[in-house]
Amino acid sequence: MVYVRRPANFVIATIKKVVVLTFFFTFLSSTYLSYFCLAQEAAKSQPPGTPPGQRSDEAFATPPSLSSFLNQTVIFIYEDKTPQNANSLVPGRVLGTAFLVGIPPPGRKDVTIPFVVTAKHVIADQTIILGRYTHKYGTEPVFVPYNLEELRKNGDLWEYVNDEGVDIVVFRTLVYDNVKFQPFPIDLISSKDTFTQEHIDVSDRVMIPCLMDKFPGIAQNYPIFRDASIALITEEPISFQWKLGSKLIDTKQRIIFINSVLNEGFSGAPVFLWPGLRSMPGGIATIGGKPWLIGIVHGFFPQLRPVIDADREAVILFKRSEEPPDLLGQTKALRKVPVFSQENSATGVLFPSWLLLDILQSGSVNKRVQQLSDEENKRRPQDKKN
Numbered sequence: 102m103v104y105v106r107r108p109a110n111f112v113i114a115t116i117k118k119v120v121v122l123t124f125f126f127t128f129l130s131s132t133y134l135s136y137f138c139l140a141q142e143a144a145k146s147q148p149p150g151t152p153p154g155q156r157s158d159e160a161f162a163t164p165p166s167l168s169s170f171l172n173q174t175v176i177f178i179y180e181d182k183t184p185q186n187a188n189s190l191v192p193g194r195v196l197g198t199a200f201l202v203g204i205p206p207p208g209r210k211d212v213t214i215p216f217v218v219t220a221k222h223v224i225a226d227q228t229i230i231l232g233r234y235t236h237k238y239g240t241e242p243v244f245v246p247y248n249l250e251e252l253r254k255n256g257d258l259w260e261y262v263n264d265e266g267v268d269i270v271v272f273r274t275l276v277y278d279n280v281k282f283q284p285f286p287i288d289l290i291s292s293k294d295t296f297t298q299e300h301i302d303v304s305d306r307v308m309i310p311c312l313m314d315k316f317p318g319i320a321q322n323y324p325i326f327r328d329a330s331i332a333l334i335t336e337e338p339i340s341f342q343w344k345l346g347s348k349l350i351d352t353k354q355r356i357i358f359i360n361s362v363l364n365e366g367f368s369g370a371p372v373f374l375w376p377g378l379r380s381m382p383g384g385i386a387t388i389g390g391k392p393w394l395i396g397i398v399h400g401f402f403p404q405l406r407p408v409i410d411a412d413r414e415a416v417i418l419f420k421r422s423e424e425p426p427d428l429l430g431q432t433k434a435l436r437k438v439p440v441f442s443q444e445n446s447a448t449g450v451l452f453p454s455w456l457l458l459d460i461l462q463s464g465s466v467n468k469r470v471q472q473l474s475d476e477e478n479k480r481r482p483q484d485k486k487n
Contacts, residue, residue, distance in 0.1 A: 167376070167392060168310075168326060173283035175200045175310045175324045177233040177317055178223055178369065181246060190244045192231050195314040197223035198324070198370035198398070199232065201274070203284030204461060206474030214273070214470050215284045217247070218457060219369030220399055221260060221270040224249060225346035234280035235321040242321060243280045247272065256469060259460050266352025268343065268399045268452050271460050273469070285371070287461060291393045291454040296334070299374075300382055301395060305331045306375035307359060309398065314366035329361030329372075331395075332448060343399070356399070357451040363401045370398040372451055396451030408440040416440040 180193030197220060203213030217232065224230055232245045252258040252272045261267035276282055291301065309327040317323065338353035359372070374393040381387050408416040419435040460466065 170283060171310045171326075171371075171373075172235070172322070172324060173281040174285045175312075175322070175371070176217070177312045177322055177324075177366075178219060179231040179233055179244070180227065181229040181231050183229075183246075190231060190246060192233070192244055195312065195317065195366050196227070196230065197366060197368040198310075198312040199223070200310075200369075200371045201282070201284040202271075202287055202290070202457075202461065204287050204466070204470050206470050207467075209474065212474070212477065213284055213286075214473050215276060215282075216271050216461070217274045218269065218271050218371070218397065220397060220452075221268045222343060222345050222399075223369045224270060225344075225348075232274070233317070233322060234277065234282070235318075237279055237281055239321045242318065243277065245274075245277060245280075247274070256465070259463070259466060261456060261460060262463065264352075265345075266350055266354055267456050268345075269397055269457055269460065271457070271466070273473075285394065287458075289391060289393055290458050290461070291374075291395050292458055293455045295393060296395075296455075299390070299393065300379075301331070301334075301374060301393070303331050303333060305379060306377070307331060307372050307395065308375055308392075309361065309367070309370050309372050311370035311398065312366035313364070317366075324370075327361055327363075327367070329359040329449065332358040332360045334358075334453075355453065357396050357453055359449040359451060360447065361449045362447045363398060363449040367398050368400055372396045372398060394454050394457075396453050397457060399450040399452055401446060401449050405441040408442050 178196040182193035183191045199219035257273040310324040376392040
């Protein structure tokens with residue numbers, strides 16, 4: 102028998118083909134299993150159809166892709182510029198991104214109560230905001246007004262209790278039959294235990310459906326999907342400041358850093374664990390995970406650099422004092438103010454999902470969910486017979 106020795110290049114090429122085919126098969130398997138898991142979880146917690154909940158006959162339908170599901174979960178938030186006695190709503194500037202979460206009443210899985218989640222600074226200093234939804238038939242976007250003062254008055258708006266530094270706000274929404282409306286299941290919001298059990302850690306890939314304010318879409322909402330990875334999950338509070346309208350918030354928080362450029366309009370967007378191939382402890386790779394919600398976009402840590410001129414010298418401004426003149430009518434001398442540029446450091450800041458869970462699982466939210474469920478039962482006596 103004659104043995105023919107294969108050249109080294111042939112062996113290397115064969116190995117490359119095997120690796121490529123294995124990766125392709127793994128990717129397809131993980132994608133299919135991810136969508137299957139999402140459909141199963143969402144089926145446990147059905148989205149609503151008429152206020153305040155949706156019946157099981159209007160139940161979750163498995164989307165053709167994960168992105169198509171999230172497209173119906175994410176909405177855009179606008180400033181309200183509607184004049185008095187106007188016949189239609191007039192949106193102003195873009196404020197940010199938000200997303201829908203569904204909570205089933207105790208003992209029921211056939212309906213959920215929907216809520217809107219966003220960053221608190223997105224709606225700061227606003228009285229009325231407009232939520233921008235996609236029409237069911239994609240003909241034009243649908244704007245829905247949310248009166249924040251009325252929501253607070255009715256007990257339908259929640260912030261983190263005893264800590265104004267948490268940049269998360271939740272408020273109730275009705276269900277609008279003419280729009281694409283798909284709340285994200287509360288069962289897929291990560292708790293601290295979820296981070297441990299699912300080994301969610303640094304280098305894990307995440308995805309962020311968010312608003313690109315220069316192109317939100319004309320006929321419908323077009324969220325872009327920003328790809329990122331976890332840079333750091335802090336184990337201790339970090340001191341930082343952020344603006345809530347005109348108010349400066351000085352706080353210490355456990356936050357999550359991600360490797361991603363976050364731009365205008367991204368604030369309030371949900372951040373999901375990529376449900377594909379992941380490396381686990383011990384070098385084991387897993388596929389078919391769930392798209393856990395791990396955080397809400399706050400913004401980015403700016404990197405301040407001094408502005409220099411063509412001679413490489415620092416640019417200085419001279420500003421007059423804002424203090425009033427003294428009794429002799431004299432004002433203080435001009436003061437020198439250095440000029441800095443604010444650069445995007447490509448390090449995004451998230452408020453962890455477990456803080457959102459603290460709000461959604463609070464006694465006041467649970468009480469309100471039960472009240473809304475009772476009201477629904479009274480409106481639909483046939484449910485009692487079933």
